[in-house]
Amino acid sequence: MSRVIRIGTRDSELALWQANTVKSALEKLGHKTELVPVKSQGDLVLDKPLYEFGITGIFTKTLDVAMLTDAIDIAVHSMKDVPTALPKGIVEAAVLKRAHTQDILIHKGTNFLNEEGVVATGSLRRQAQWLHKYPNHEIVDLRGNVNTRLQKLQDSDWNGAIFAAAGLERINLKPDSYIDLKWMIPAPAQGAMLVVAKEEDDFCRKALAALNHEPSQICVHIxxxxxxxxxxxxxxxxxxxxxxxxxxxxxxxxxxxxxxxxxxxxxxxxxxxxxxxxxxxxxxxxxxxxxxxxxxxxxxxxxxxxx
Incomplete structure (x- = not known):
């Protein structure tokens, strides 16, 4: 009897898109799969900046626990959310071909760029680089999944908010009113998807090895x-x-x-x-x-x- 590979994922639209991409790729190779959506603490607590949780991997920890307790076999992550040290017993099984790495600014008009303005982001990296270029602007915290953040921007009086282009492109939510931030250096592994498996699970590791894109893997590892x-x-x-x-x-x-x-x-x-x-x-x-x-x-x- 062939084994069903249980794919763990966060339940946001973007995370499900990523998990379904892996699901389709595995099924094309002849494997049976099923999705197991799991909510993470990072998705549930939206009123605190990420760094205030005091732990890395806020979006990956729940899936790590699910894997180590055998509720799922593999997990699909946005690689930039994954801590650089994986938990004991969990290993990198595949890095998929990388998408767009760039950050973009979604805005309500660009006149504010040379004046005072308010820009939203929950990322210290984006905040610091924006203030480096626009020191007279105010940065406000923005949390939640892509859909939530887009809605918060729409409902606010902010001038704009910074997003990863890849996430918006994957779920067809990239609006017309955006600027490519070519000067902003992205997060390590931005635009890359990582699939992890249990170290002892030779079946899943072998199945996922066929999905690995070596040039992307080399770049994100650096x-x-x-x-x-x-x-x-x-x-x-x-x-x-x-x-x-x-x-x-x-x-x-x-x-x-x-x-x-x-x-x-x-x-x-x-x-x-x-x-x-x-x-x-x-x-x-x-x-x-x-x-x-x-x-x-x-x-x-x-x-x-x-x-």
Missing amino acids: EREFLRILEGGCTAPIGALATIEGDKIHFKAALFSLDGQQRIGVEKTIAVSENKGFGKACAEEVLQSGGAELMKEIKQQVNNTKG
Whole structure:
């Protein structure tokens, strides 16, 4: 009897789209599957900024528990939400081909850009980079799934809100009134989907290996290694993007202060064959250029906010 692969997912529209994408891909390979939607604490508590929970992986923890207690076999995540260290017993099984990596601003008119304005985001990375470019603007917190955040923007008097292009494109919600933020460095692994499985589950790991897209995997590993060495988790304004062109990897990354005034960046190109340890080397360069002191300041400020 062939086994049914139980796919765990958050129950937002975007998460279900991602899970159904994996479901279809596995079924094309001849596997039987079923979706098991699970609500996460990150979806349920919408009145606190993410960093106030004090843990990384707020959107992935519920699915981790479901997998380790054998309620599901695999889980599908937006990779940028996944902590750089997976729980014991859970392993990366596939990185799907990456989508659009860019952030976009959805707005109600762009006149405010050169004046005073209010922009919404729940991301410290987006906040810091926006304030770096527009120091006279006010940032307000914006939480919830994509649909909720779009509705909150519509119901508010804010000038705009920042979103990941990939999420809106996947569920056909990208409006006409947006600007590509080409100058904003995305979150490590933004636009990538990760499927995890139990380390001991050879059947699922073998099935998912067929879905892995190696160029995407190489790029997100560099970005996440950079993040891990800087110890960013979900609490620091860190952007990182690796792209492959031919046999070269181009990497651009930066650490910002919370107010956006300080920026410590790195930009390098290497051969694809030399990618091992590249993210770590870039992170160490940032740490030695003042990043270590800046990370201490950021952690202190975030802890004071929690207190």
